[in-house]
Amino acid sequence: MKESEKGRERREREVIKAAKSLVYGMAAHGMVSYALKTRMHLENLFMLITLGDMLGLPILPPYYTLRLIPYAVPHIKTWKRTLLRERDVTDLIVG
Amino acid sequence: MNIREYFEIHPNIKYIIFGGKGGLGKTTLSAATSYWLSKRGKKVVVFSTDPQASLTDIFERNIFGKGEVEIAPNLYALEIDADKRIEEYQESIKRKIVEMYGEVPLEIEEYITSASAEPAMAESATFDAMVELMTSGKYDVYIFDMMPHGHAIRFLGMSQILDAWVDKVVETRKKPRSTAK
Numbered sequence: 543m544k545e546s547e548k549g550r551e552r553r554e555r556e557v558i559k560a561a562k563s564l565v566y567g568m569a570a571h572g573m574v575s576y577a578l579k580t581r582m583h584l585e586n587l588f589m590l591i592t593l594g595d596m597l598g599l600p601i602l603p604p605y606y607t608l609r610l611i612p613y614a615v616p617h618i619k620t621w622k623r624t625l626l627r628e629r630d631v632t633d634l635i636v637g
Numbered sequence: 638m639n640i641r642e643y644f645e646i647h648p649n650i651k652y653i654i655f656g657g658k659g660g661l662g663k664t665t666l667s668a669a670t671s672y673w674l675s676k677r678g679k680k681v682v683v684f685s686t687d688p689q690a691s692l693t694d695i696f697e698r699n700i701f702g703k704g705e706v707e708i709a710p711n712l713y714a715l716e717i718d719a720d721k722r723i724e725e726y727q728e729s730i731k732r733k734i735v736e737m738y739g740e741v742p743l744e745i746e747e748y749i750t751s752a753s754a755e756p757a758m759a760e761s762a763t764f765d766a767m768v769e770l771m772t773s774g775k776y777d778v779y780i781f782d783m784m785p786h787g788h789a790i791r792f793l794g795m796s797q798i799l800d801a802w803v804d805k806v807v808e809t810r811k812k813p814r815s816t817a818k
Contacts, residue, residue: 584813591802591809595755596748602802604752605761608726612733615745 582624589614589621597625640670652771652779659785667782668695668714675712679777682713684770686763686792687784690716705770713776717766719759726762727753757795764795 592610594601596618614621644650653670655663664685671683682705685692692714693700700706702718727749734741741749752758771779783789 581813584809588806588809588813591806600755602798603757603761604755605723605726605758605765606799606802608730608749608752611730611745611749612737615734615738615742618742618745 585617586621586625589617590625593618593621597622640666641673644670644674650778652781654781654783656783656789657786664691664695664782667780668692671712671714671778671780672709674778674780675709678711680711680713680775681778681780682715682770682776683780683782684715684717684767685782686717686767686789687782688719688759688763689784690782692716692782715766715770717763719762720753722762722766723753723758760792760795764792 590597590599591601592607593614595604595607638646653667655667655670657663664687667683667685671681675681683692690701693716696708696714698706698708698714700708700714701716702721703716705713705715708714730749731741731746734745767781784792
């Protein structure tokens with residue numbers, strides 16, 4: 543195959559890729575971001591229900607939540623950071 | 638109708654709970670019933686859920702924290718050492734984390750250690766032991782010598798609270814799984 547043909551094919555692929563990105567950006571990106579954000583909030587809620595007392599929210603005696611801890615270990619640091627960093631309107635009012 | 642007649646009418650009864658105010662004779666009746674049923678060929682276990690357990694006194698055998706102890710043919714008794722059970726449980730959790738990740742992060746280790754001081758941990762450990770025993774299926778009859786009345790009602794009420802909690806946890810776990818797959 544000639545060099546010029548190879549170059550044309552590469553350019554075509556790039557154009558298709560760019561078009562796909564454009565369509566994704568226009569049609570789906572907002573929805574995907576929203577779904578991921580929702581999922582993050584739901585994951586945080588799950589961690590809060592199971593390990594809330596790590597942040598001082600005593601939901602249940604931790605006897606049974608201890609059983610879940612081994613599976614949550616990799617996520618605990620990120621979860622605590624996310625939850626402690628979260629602010630809402632009332633925080634803005636109170637300062 | 639006396640207890641003897643009741644058991645003769647209901648020969649397949651599997652779980653028996655003796656409850657009531659302190660001093661009514663729960664432990665005495667638990668021990669006597671378990672002995673009587675074991676004499677009739679049933680494999681019986683009697684389990685004291687009371688932190689001030691006195692099956693040790695009534696059977697004149699030190700069974701505290703020693704698991705299921707055979708008192709007589711077909712008759713087993715159990716008094717839980719809740720503190721010891723919590724300690725062993727905490728160690729098992731730490732071991733599992735080490736197996737999975739090689740070490741226990743400091744903050745997790747501190748959390749697990751401090752958990753033993755949390756309210757209702759001893760009750761939860763006893764409740765867990767009770768459920769474990771009931772689901773083991775090793776005995777024909779399970780007799781529970783409960784703690785005094787109000788405490789016993791709260792203790793048994795834990796099952797409903799835990800049930801609601803597990804439902805909530807499962808529901809909360811399902812939602813993110815179905816979102817952004």
